[in-house]
Amino acid sequence: xxxxxxxxxxxxxxxxxxxxxxxxxxxxxxxxxxxxxxxxxxxxxxxxxxxxxxxxxxxxxxxxxxxxxxxxxxxxxxxxxxxxxxxxxxxxxxxxxxxxxxxxx
Numbered sequence: 001x002x003x004x005x006x007x008x009x010x011x012x013x014x015x016x017x018x019x020x021x022x023x024x025x026x027x028x029x030x031x032x033x034x035x036x037x038x039x040x041x042x043x044x045x046x047x048x049x050x051x052x053x054x055x056x057x058x059x060x061x062x063x064x065x066x067x068x069x070x071x072x073x074x075x076x077x078x079x080x081x082x083x084x085x086x087x088x089x090x091x092x093x094x095x096x097x098x099x100x101x102x103x104x105x
Contacts, residue, residue, distance in 0.1 A: 007100035011086040018080035018104055020051070022073045022088050026098070030065040044094055046071070052087040053077060080104055 006025035011018055024046065031043025049061040058077055077086075084104040091097050
């Protein structure tokens with residue numbers, strides 16, 4: 001199962017660190033909201049986000065139902081070089097997966 005990916009990512013090299021900004025496209029339903037027919041909307045939220053630099057995992061984030069719709073993350077990685085590949089991979093509670101990738105500018 002997969003969602004159409006509209007994830008966006010940018011990575012920019014600063015003096016001695018890399019700034020990464022990520023906008024993930026995901027509905028992030030908590031499982032507590034109701035639709036127009038007064039029926040509960042099933043829970044659907046990102047559980048795991050992982051970041052790689054040049055195929056080496058640099059960190060992971062565990063999310064839950066408290067994370068907003070279309071979550072935005074910004075973080076800094078120590079070091080880096082122009083052209084490094086930054087990848088974000090996520091998995092939600094229903095098994096849907098997403099990937100966003102860019103090169104450091």
